[in-house]
Structure formats: C-alpha cells, structure tokens
Amino acid sequence: xxxxxxxxxxxxxxxxxxLLAIWQGLYWMVGDVALRSxxxxxxxxxxxxxxxxxxxxxxxxxxxxGVALALSVVLGLAIGFALGTNRFANDVFEPMLxxxxxxxxxTLYPILLLMFGLGISAKIAFGTIHGVIPIALFTISAVxxxxxxxxxxxxxxxxxxxxxxxxxxxxxAMPEIFAGLRIGFSLTLIGTLLGEMFASQRGLGFLLMNxxxxxxIDVIMAxxxxxxxxxxxxxxxxxxxxxxxxSPA
Amino acid sequence: MNMMTNLAQVSLRGVDKIFPPPAKAxxxxxxxxxxxxxxxxGEFFSVVGPSGCGKSTLLELIAGLSTASxxxxxxxxxxxxxxxPDGVGVVFQEDASFPWLSVADNIAFGxxxxxxxxxxxxxxxxxxxAMMGLGPFARSYxxxxxxxxxxxxxxxxxLVTEPRLILLDEPFAALDQQTRLLMGDEVLNLWRKTGxxxxxxxxxxxxxxxxxxxxxxxxxxxxxxxxxVETGWPRDRDSRIVQEERFGTITARLWGALREESxxxxxxxxxxxxx
Amino acid sequence: xxxxxxxxxxLVIGLVALLEVLCLAGVIDKLTMQPPHVMAMDIxxxxxxxxxxxxxxxxxxxxxxxxxxxxxxxxxxxxxIHRVKAVREALDPLFATYYAIPIFAFxxxxxxxxxxxxxxxxxIGTALGVVGVIVNTLNGLDRxxxxxxxxxxxxxxSTLETAWRITLPYASxxxxxxxxxxxxxxxIGIIGAEFIMSSSGMGxxxxxxxxxxxxxxxxxxxxxxxxxxxxxxxxxxRWEKALMARRGLV
Numbered sequence: 066x067x068x069x070x071x072x073x074x075x076x077x078x079x080x081x082x083x084l085l086a087i088w089q090g091l092y093w094m095v096g097d098v099a100l101r102s103x104x105x106x107x108x109x110x111x112x113x114x115x116x117x118x119x120x121x122x123x124x125x126x127x128x129x130x131g132v133a134l135a136l137s138v139v140l141g142l143a144i145g146f147a148l149g150t151n152r153f154a155n156d157v158f159e160p161m162l163x164x165x166x167x168x169x170x171x172t173l174y175p176i177l178l179l180m181f182g183l184g185i186s187a188k189i190a191f192g193t194i195h196g197v198i199p200i201a202l203f204t205i206s207a208v209x210x211x212x213x214x215x216x217x218x219x220x221x222x223x224x225x226x227x228x229x230x231x232x233x234x235x236x237x238a239m240p241e242i243f244a245g246l247r248i249g250f251s252l253t254l255i256g257t258l259l260g261e262m263f264a265s266q267r268g269l270g271f272l273l274m275n276x277x278x279x280x281x282i283d284v285i286m287a288x289x290x291x292x293x294x295x296x297x298x299x300x301x302x303x304x305x306x307x308x309x310x311x312s313p314a
Numbered sequence: 315m316n317m318m319t320n321l322a323q324v325s326l327r328g329v330d331k332i333f334p335p336p337a338k339a340x341x342x343x344x345x346x347x348x349x350x351x352x353x354x355x356g357e358f359f360s361v362v363g364p365s366g367c368g369k370s371t372l373l374e375l376i377a378g379l380s381t382a383s384x385x386x387x388x389x390x391x392x393x394x395x396x397x398x399p400d401g402v403g404v405v406f407q408e409d410a411s412f413p414w415l416s417v418a419d420n421i422a423f424g425x426x427x428x429x430x431x432x433x434x435x436x437x438x439x440x441x442x443x444a445m446m447g448l449g450p451f452a453r454s455y456x457x458x459x460x461x462x463x464x465x466x467x468x469x470x471x472x473l474v475t476e477p478r479l480i481l482l483d484e485p486f487a488a489l490d491q492q493t494r495l496l497m498g499d500e501v502l503n504l505w506r507k508t509g510x511x512x513x514x515x516x517x518x519x520x521x522x523x524x525x526x527x528x529x530x531x532x533x534x535x536x537x538x539x540x541x542x543v544e545t546g547w548p549r550d551r552d553s554r555i556v557q558e559e560r561f562g563t564i565t566a567r568l569w570g571a572l573r574e575e576s577x578x579x580x581x582x583x584x585x586x587x588x589x
Numbered sequence: 590x591x592x593x594x595x596x597x598x599x600l601v602i603g604l605v606a607l608l609e610v611l612c613l614a615g616v617i618d619k620l621t622m623q624p625p626h627v628m629a630m631d632i633x634x635x636x637x638x639x640x641x642x643x644x645x646x647x648x649x650x651x652x653x654x655x656x657x658x659x660x661x662x663x664x665x666x667x668x669x670i671h672r673v674k675a676v677r678e679a680l681d682p683l684f685a686t687y688y689a690i691p692i693f694a695f696x697x698x699x700x701x702x703x704x705x706x707x708x709x710x711x712x713i714g715t716a717l718g719v720v721g722v723i724v725n726t727l728n729g730l731d732r733x734x735x736x737x738x739x740x741x742x743x744x745x746x747s748t749l750e751t752a753w754r755i756t757l758p759y760a761s762x763x764x765x766x767x768x769x770x771x772x773x774x775x776x777i778g779i780i781g782a783e784f785i786m787s788s789s790g791m792g793x794x795x796x797x798x799x800x801x802x803x804x805x806x807x808x809x810x811x812x813x814x815x816x817x818x819x820x821x822x823x824x825x826x827r828w829e830k831a832l833m834a835r836r837g838l839v
Contacts, residue, residue, distance in 0.1 A: 076679035099698040156593030167773040167822040171781045172814045175799040179621040214408040221404045236414040251689035285694050296689030304682045
C-alpha cells in the first residue's frame with residue numbers, strides 16, 4: 066500500500082470518528098425528543114433491515130433510482146459530448162443548462178406530477194432531471210478542457226470521428242467526467258427520494274415523509290443514516306475509480 | 315502540373331495562409347506567405363523565425379492539419395487537400411503522450427491504422443522502444459516520466475509507423491538546454507537510421523545550425539522565406555560540431571537576418587512568445 | 590446580439606408558442622396546464638391583487654437570509670479548510686455525498702430546537718447552500734498561483750492584506766460560481782421545507798394550490814420562483830463572465 070493511500074485511510078478514519086463524536090455530542094445536548102444516538106440508530110437500522118415490510122419499499126426506490134441514474138448518465142454524457150464538441154450548439158444551449166441547474170427543481174414537482182401521474186414514472190422523471198444537468202455540465206467542461214495537442218495528435222494519426230471520441234476524447238475527459246458523475250449520483254438519489262415523498266404510497270421517500278408526519282424519529286434517523294451510507298460508499302467508490310483512471314500506475 | 319525533380323518530397327508553390335478576422339470589423343490575419351519551398355528527400359531542414367511569423371502554421375500546412383488559402387502543397391507529388399498524408403509523422407511542442415496509456419501502449423497507438431500482423435507489430439514497438447531508450451519504461455505511465463522522456467514517447471510513437479517525413483514543431487522547447495543538446499544528438503541518430511526527411515521548427519539558432527543541412531529563415535508576419543542557408547555539414551555529425559568555426563559564422567548569419575525581423579515581431583501585439 | 594443568443598431566444602419563444610398551441614388544441618388538458626397567455630394573465634392578477642404578497646415576501650426574504658449565511662459560512666469555512674491539507678483530503682470525497690443527504694428530513698427536529706418560526710427553514714436553506722460555496726471557493730483558492738503568494742510575501746503583506754488584495758480577488762469568479770449554487774439551493778431549501786411542513790410561504794401556497802387543483806394560483810407562483818432564481822443566476826453569471834473575460838479566460 067502506498068504512503069498516500071495509508072494517509073487517506075487514516076484521514077478517513079479520523080473524520081468518521083470526529084463525525085460520530087459530534088453526533089453523539091449533539092444527542093447528549095438535545096436528547097431523545099429530537100435525535101437518536103449513533104448506537105441507537107445503528108440498532109434500529111438493523112431492525113429495519115430485518116423487517117419484512119421494509120424491503121418492498123427499498124425495492125421500489127432502488128428501481129426508480131436505478132432507472133433515473135441510467136437515464137441521467139446516458140443523457141448527460143450524450144448532451145455533454147454534443148455540446149462540448151460543437152461550439153455553436155454550446156453557445157446556444159449551455160446558458161439554458163446553467164439556468165436549469167440553478168432553478169429550484171422542487172418547484173417543478175407539481176407540474177411533473179400532473180404530467181406523469183402518481184406512479185413510478187414521476188419519480189424517475191424527477192430523479193433524472195436532477196442528475197442529468199450536472200453530468201451534462203461537467204462533461205461539457207471536461208471535453209472543452211481536453212488539451213488541444215491530444216486532439217491534434219488524433220487527427221495526425223488519421224482517427225475517424227467515432228475513434229476520436231472513444232479513443233482520445235473520452236479517456237482524456239474521464240477524470241472531470243467522473244467528478245460530474247459523483248455529483249449526479251447524489252442528486253439523482255435525492256431527486257428520486259423527493260419524488261417519492263409526496264405522491265407515492267411506496268418507497269423510502271414515502272416512509273420518510275410518513276415518519277416526519279408521525280414524528281417517528283427512529284425511522285427518520287435510520288433512513289437518513291442508510292441513505293448517507295449508501296451515497297457515501299458510492300461516492301468513495303467512484304472517487305477510487307477516478308483516481309485509478311487518472312494515474313493507473 | 316510541373317516537372318518536379320524526384321528529389322523533391324514536399325513542395326509548396328505560392329502558398330498563402332489567411333485566417334478569418336478574430337472579431338467583427340477586424341482585418342483578416344495574413345499569417346503566412348507567399349511561400350515557395352521544396353524539401354529534398356532525406357534532408358534535414360530547419361526553419362527559424364521570430365515569434366508569430368507563422369512557423370507552426372507552415373508545419374500544419376505540410377502535415378495536412380490545415381489547408382492553404384492560396385497555392386498548392388504537395389507531398390510526394392500528390393497535393394495535400396486537408397488530408398493527413400500517409401507516411402508523415404508529427405511531433406508537437408507540448409507533451410502529447412496519452413496519460414491513460416502505458417508507454418508501450420502509447421507507442422502501439424501509432425500503429426492503429428496500419429494493418430500489420432501481430433509479430434510485425436510487436437517487432438516495430440520493440441524497435442521504437444530501443445531506438446528511444448525507453449525499453450525499461452515500457453510498462454510505465456507518462457505521469458511517472460520526466461518531460462524529456464515523455465517527448466521521447468511521442469517521438470517513438472511517430473517512429474513506429476516508419477514515416478518518410480517527420481515534422482517536429484519545437485519539440486524541445488519545454489526542455490532544459492542540456493537535455494536539448496542531447497536530444498539533438500538523438501534526433502541526428504534517428505535521422506541517419508531511418509533515412510527519413512526531417513523538417514524541424516525551432517527558435518534556437520544554435521540548434522538549427524547544429525542539426526540541419528539547410529535552414530530556412532522566415533520574416534515577421536506574414537511569414538515569408540527571406541533566405542535559405544546551406545550548412546554543408548557531413549551526414550555523420552553530432553553536437554560537437556559547435557566547435558567548428560563555420561558554426562559561429564552560420565549562426566551569426568542567421569541572427570544577422572533575424573534581428574530586424576524579431577524587432578518587428580515584438581512590436582506587434584500578440585507577437586511575443588508564440589511560434 | 591450574437592447569433593447564438595438570437596437562436597436561444599428564438600428557441601424559447603418557439604417552445605412557449607408550442608405550449609400555447611398544444612394547450613389551446615386540448616392536447617394538454619386544462620387540469621394539467623393552462624395556456625401560457627392565461628398563465629401570464631394569472632401572474633399579473635396575482636401580483637396586482639397582492640393577496641399572496643405576504644407569502645412571497647416571506648419566502649424570498651428567508652431565501653435571501655439563507656443565501657447570505659451560506660456565503661459567509663461557506664467562504665470562511667473554505668478558507669479554514671484550505672489551510673489544513675489533512676482536513677481537505679479527508680473531506681473531499683464527502684462533498685459529493687452531502688447532496689444526497691435528505692436534510693429537510695430534520696425539519697421536525699429543527700422545529701423542536703428552534704421553535705415554529707422561520708429559523709428551521711432558514712437553517713435548511715443555509716445547510717443546503719453552504720457546500721456548493723465551500724467546494725467552489727476551495728477550487729478558486731487552489732488556483733491562486735504560488736508566484737502571486739510569493740510576490741505578496743516579498744511585498745511584506747500581512748495575512749489579511751494578502752487575503753483581501755490577492756487571494757479573494759483571484760478566487761472571486763469561482764466564489765461567484767458558488768454563489769450561483771447558493772441562490773438555487775437556498776431557494777430549494779426554503780421552498781422544500783415549506784412544502785413539507787409549513788403553513789405559510791410560497792412552498793406552502795404551491796402545495797395547497799396543487800391539492801386544490803388551483804392552477805390559476807399554482808403556475809404563477811412556480812413561474813415567479815423560476816424567474817427570481819433565473820434572474821439572480823443570470824446576474825451573477827454575467828458578473829462571473831466579466832471577471833473571467835478580464836483574465837482572458839472566457
């Protein structure tokens with residue numbers, strides 16, 4: 066193991082300990098009325114995962130999220146490459162994308178519900194619109210930041226357009242694309258969850274909304290814990306993949 | 315269609331390159347020309363000139379990376395019409411090694427378009443690695459290598475296609491002086507081993523004098539060839555040729571012609587520091 | 590005006606025209622969306638009557654507070670984190686994770702802590718916006734060339750002078766990038782919180798209107814939020830571009 070990966074493991078461990086300490090500290094200050102301690106949360110999460118009624122909800126969310134993520138990535142990359150390689154299209158559409166990124170998409174939620182109805186498609190749509198924009202924007206930036214000499218080299222070697230994209234543009238832009246994928250992952254997740262919170266009778270978002278209404282702090286803590294773990298693990302995994310692509314040595 | 319001597323591998327006739335105006339109501343940029351030039355097969359030809367005179371533009375025209383606004387550029391008798399001709403290799407000033415591939419894979423990339431059997435492929439890669447002293451680094455990645463080594467990777471990637479004409483655009487500009495001189499020796503070795511024609515752009519006058527059979531001197535923008543100097547060096551030269559008396563005379567002659575042009579170039583906006 | 594901008598305006602107009610046609614033709618039914626021209630009239634009516642002014646003022650006011658807090662805390666935190674490399678390295682993987690945390694789920698807990706006033710939703714708006722500011726400010730701080738810092742030392746600048754005269758101006762376009770995100774996220778936080786558990790504010794009114802099939806109220810409110818967000822974003826973006834253009838980076 067290299068010195069830097071030992072260091073990052075140590076830093077990560079210290080960070081987790083600090084976060085746990087802060088959590089525990091807050092719990093002592095605030096009490097059972099508003100929080101649960103780390104230990105209580107872990108135990109309740111285990112109980113939740115063990116109960117039969119939990120899994121259908123998880124499956125519903127997982128399905129919606131999976132589809133939304135796939136759509137976000139494919140569309141985001143496609144838009145990103147199209148606009149990144151074509152200057153004029155970029156000048157026309159990028160400002161619209163940037164504006165779309167800054168719009169509080171939660172305000173569009175009622176409109177989506179009216180368009181898609183109350184089923185899983187509304188959730189998928191909501192998740193997708195959250196994730197596709199940052200992925201597209203990061204990809205545009207990644208493609209435009211590709212060093213021109215690499216493109217010139219590709220041309221000198223007589224690469225056809227498809228080869229140029231797959232053999233030079235994509236690998237060269239990968240590191241920055243990955244940064245977009247990591248954010249897109251998180252945003253798609255929260256988007257899907259938000260989509261479930263209001264007009265669904267199934268899914269983790271529904272459970273969460275229910276718990277908020279019933280003031281069920283155990284469930285709120287446990288679900289938040291699960292989601293954070295999941296997103297955190299995915300983010301670290303993607304970061305790891307990113308690092309390996311950047312310096313394969 | 316004119317009778318070209320079969321020694322002329324590259325010919326430029328009446329070539330001009332004009333770029334469109336950068337903003338509305340500005341002038342189009344007459345970057346280069348008119349240029350008439352013939353490169354003889356197997357010679358080592360350098361081009362020197364002040365910043366912004368269009369040296370790189372000239373190289374890109376010969377490489378087929380851009381098209382002439384006027385006139386004709388031909389390689390081995392056939393006009394280059396915006397197409398990269400076969401048999402031409404290019405090494406750029408910036409590091410163009412692909413960071414996501416190992417040294418060996420970088421070099422192998424050069425062979426993509428060629429239909430070669432596996433055995434021939436591997437043999438060529440081995441030869442290129444050996445020629446550039448990269449054998450021990452075949453499995454390394456560019457990020458682990460110094461700037462000079464990375465340029466060698468780029469040169470090896472070009473060599474592997476066994477080009478008949480090699481274009482070098484200030485390939486050693488990013489390296490320190492000592493490394494430059496040593497790389498110069500290596501390029502001369504390569505030149506002798508491969509028998510290719512070499513076209514080198516440099517702003518270092520001593521480098522041009524040391525390496526070349528002929529040196530073209532370009533004026534400030536729009537770049538034209540004001541003079542072509544024959545060095546008359548023997549083919550088996552190396553960097554020790556700097557000791558020759560004629561070395562000083564030739565370099566002085568180059569500077570004599572260039573000094574005026576360089577002053578003109580610096581006075582112009584954007585005329586400092588670009589080739 | 591540049592051709593790209595003309596195309597963009599043309600596209601937007603075309604889209605609105607398409608919506609108008611589809612609505613009038615009945616392809617999009619009245620319950621889903623009313624025609625744009627009706628929306629425009631409804632917006633006018635709503636603003637003129639002033640019936641929702643209190644809600645609008647509350648939401649936008651709270652969003653502004655959340656935005657300012659996010660900027661202040663974010664920039665300060667970024668400067669602090671930037672100095673300690675270990676902290677930076679540890680936190681880097683987590684910034685992307687932060688966006689996935691359902692912070693609004695803590696709304697009821699915040700009510701217990703802060704009471705029923707505006708504080709809980711301002712907290713949420715700030716918490717959502719602060720990470721974007723931190724990440725972008727860190728990015729900007731990264732890019733300050735070391736040679737400029739050396740120049741400051743040779744000129745004997747104090748820490749504060751260096752930060753004020755060199756670091757912050759150099760990082761300012763990136764800080765503006767973070768500000769754009771903070772505008773968006775503070776609005777999201779406030780409105781989202783109002784959706785969930787408020788009895789006043791634009792989020793509540795939109796939710797109420799939706800549940801009562803009151804498109805005449807819902808759409809104007811939504812459009813208003815989008816316009817406010819879009820306007821601030823455009824203004825900040827223009828400022829950012831101007832700063833970048835001065836450096837020849839556009």
